[in-house]
Amino acid sequence: MFMAKGKAKVGGLTVARHVVQVVMACLFCVPLFAAGWTVLGRYAGGDDAVATPSELPVWGSLSSSQILGIDLLDPFAALQVIVASKSVASAMLWVLPILILYVLIRGRVFCGWVCPVNLFLEVVDWIRGRLGIKVSEMPVPRWVKPVVAAAVLVLSAIVSVPIFEMVSPVGALNRAILFGSTLGLWTLVAIVIVELFWGHRVWCRSLCPLGGFYQTIGAVGLLSVKIDHDACISCNLCKKACLCDPSILDAAVAGEADRVASGDCMLCGKCVDHCPKDALKIGVAVPKDLSL
Known part of the structure; x- marks a missing residue:
């Protein structure tokens, strides 16, 4: 929906993704309001007993939540807790549903379709475009992310505190x-x-x-952006729209691959929506090679 340059093109996947992002951003607010809370942690109820958020069907956050009685934990947050506490709690079993889901689909689909920071930064992209501010496309290589993730785990183990959870912008608003x-x-x-x-x-x-973290496990996902080389005209509009790194589309656009194999792809669908010839689509593609 938002582009850094030119006019915005709204496509079906982009609209669907923004709807999902907004719903996910609001999902964990609803139980608190339903329990009588207002903003800034204030309570609007009277003296009558009301349900606490934990007694409602959905409560928690993107790091730790409960849906219909099922506990769910963010795998990366759980890893930080494990290394910080130097022990593996039985509750860590609740990491598996989330981990299996993202491994089957594609790890960074969380970044594309769930993470509220991604949605917020698309608004920032739009603002920067409106202001005409020029910035570097890739000032830092994308392989730095897994290195930062590993460093977070090491530091969490050293100081016995889940470091990233203390400063994470996810859910900050x-x-x-x-x-x-x-x-x-x-x-x-x-x-x-x-x-x-x-x-x-x-x-x-x-x-x-x-x-x-999700980039590292994303290379084994079953869903990928697939390309029809007969329809592709190498206009590179898909690369200009890419929210990850335009280079992950190089092999596909050059005719060297039939899909975007990189684990860094978050299936945001912007490349699909911006293709003028409908040469790109998201579909099942069993990984033949693994690439970050």
Whole structure:
């Protein structure tokens, strides 16, 4: 929906993705409001007993939640807890549903379709375009993300604290509005400044440790962006629209591959929506090679 340059082109996948992102951003707010909470952690109820958020069908956050009585844990957050505590709790079994889901689909689909930071930064892209601010396309290589993820785990083990969870911008706006918490909010502010004046998508493309974790497991996903070489005219509009790294489309556009094999692809669908010849589509493609 938002592009850094020129007019925005709205495609079916982009619209669907934004709807999912908004729904996911609101999902964990609803239980709190249903329990009588207002903004900044205040309570609007009277003296009568009401349900606490944990007693409702859905509650929690993107790091730890419960849906219809089923506990779900973010795999990367769980890894930080494991290395920080130097022990594996039985609750870590609740990592498996989320991990299996993203392994089967494609790891970074979380980044493309769920993470609220991605949606927020698309708005930043639009603002930067309106202001005419020029920034570097890839100031930091994307392979840095997995390195940052590994460094987070090492530091978590050293200091016995899940480091990234202390500064994570994921859910920062929700926490600020609902609880008045600044946890992760300053990280989000710093990201916005960097995005506006230094590099296009530098956080999501190159620095986010959560994205680095999902990039690492993303190479085995069953869904990929597939290309019809007979329809492709090599206009490179797909590369200009890519939210990850335009280079992940190089092999496909050059006719050397029938799909985007990189684990960094988050199936956002922007390349599909921007293709004038409908040469790209998201579909099942069993991995033949593994690539970050």
